Amino acid sequence: MSGGEIELIDLNKHFGPHRAVDNINLQIPGGEFFSLLGSSGCGKTTTLRMIAGFERPTSGQIVLDGADMTETPPHKRHVNTVFQSYALFPHLNVFDNVAFGLRRQKVEPDQVKRRVNEALELVQLTSFEKRKPAQMSGGQQQRVALARALVLKPAVLLLDEPLGALDARLRKQLQVELKSLQQQVGITFVYVTHDQEEALTMSDRIAVMSNGRIEQVAPPEEIYEAPATVFVADFLGVSNLMDAVASGSDATGRCKVKVGGFDCYAGRGSADATGTTKVTIRPERVRLEPKGTGGENRIPGTVQRWVYLGNSVQLIVGLATGAKIQALMQNTGEEIPYREGAEVAVHLPATALRILEDTGAPLASAED
Template identity: 55%
Template structure:
């Protein structure tokens, strides 16, 4: 089946606006790859260029080494699932899924077999005679997926297909879609602005901003080791402060951060360098007193606000001039008794949890 996609130097302008600005990406065969970014970052335009709905001003789109530039959209071995699903209301589920096969001149037996297989893949075989208005949003999305998969594309493009669904259904379908992709082995390129979707489903993801790739990596790499401040703040919640490197030794560096001195396990920063320092809230440990901490980067603070989030409590606190956010696990179903608004507490941050960013 293959499905290795190579995007090189892609540029797309709309008038004076540069929507995609010299984009380079390598997407592997059978990979679930997500394009993640806010509205206007260029992710959907990139997807449309791969599909053939937009023509790049410059650059190459290679699928398994074949240049798609001169291949019309309906002849490209790719298919697209849109947010709107675009099902035909007058056709039942089976006929919606079979619609594209008429252009492949498949026999009736082959159409029946392929439609049945596609519907079974998305767990919709028992609803083949229903019309779209008789289906839930999640069921309509499954039919749209089956309609795309029945054509056996080399690459499946998905443009925010869960955008119209409620949060609970989206989480359920994220897991199902990931499992389906592994089952069929098709290369999936998924466009989303939802960081949870990208983290949950992707083998790798690219964070885009202003038409440029900011970082490419596995979800854990991009989340834990962001390349710059944009990635750090877009993907998840981050404590981010301006800082100055004040010293370096074999264990790492020390930084002056909002009046506090923090040790960081970084061996590339140099004394006197102006940087940004980041730590994720879940890696900030809150303890009742400083005597309950053991190690570097222990600071005394006072709780400003608490927000109950179910599995954890979000804690905003100040340590002198350093204001930060932390998460405390609700292992007993509620925050610890000593944790209340206005309480004096201490925080500890491992030097390995802190990261130095330069842009």
């Protein structure tokens, strides 16, 4: 079994009547960059704290590399944690902050120096060892916190929204650096975030959480392209959700659906679905065509809003069904003919229209 493998078995955490974590089962292989993604209160940080040993489960097991760690105190688990606040010692310089854990373990001084220098080289801070935290930027402090965790050579590194306090530009830069660092050191990273872009950019796999439960676990592309539930489709990225009535598959294996009285076909999701359901399509898959254009999966609409985003243009379109959807058109340098008030045919390609399962989880945006 590879080092850093985590298994959560029937894991629960209750705070009085509230179920913060509700019967989670999860396997994370060693060396994976795994993200727990969800809005505030979904249970992701509580799950991370139980893996770290800072919270004790109400029931269930936490297994690390085949050993049950459920009752093991934090300092005896081969894991380390990087917090959003970094928790650096303000009176110690960078070298001493990174060396702190090694000295507590009574590592020989020459080994401390070698390992601290190696850790600082990993995070590109080799010339900063004499600086105090107050003399450093937020991004540099985050790197010190990473070095302090990595110098102890844990089997698992737990990261609780470590980029949350940084500005957007620096956050994007460090997303790439953090993924590169994880690949370089080869240990398991478990990353908690509410930021969809962070999860999509860095993760090998993502678990989307809601109300203490896991809605879907999959690689980023699958989570985005093939959301398993209404909640996942609504939470991850921008998704056009529409009420529909399904009547099973046709001869081509697509599901026949009525969207506000218009006959359409959904080529993704359960082709055998029947009855009231929801369908979804991503804005970049929606096609706007001149009014009156014929063909399947086309619904009349009117452009209600036109928003310039630089590399693309976002159009809010009111459908004849009464629903509103978003369409995203790339800025190719050519004029986009559909302005506010334009009547259009909205093409929802069957290859991009998906039937969704509704688990009953309340819809929420990533900003919640």
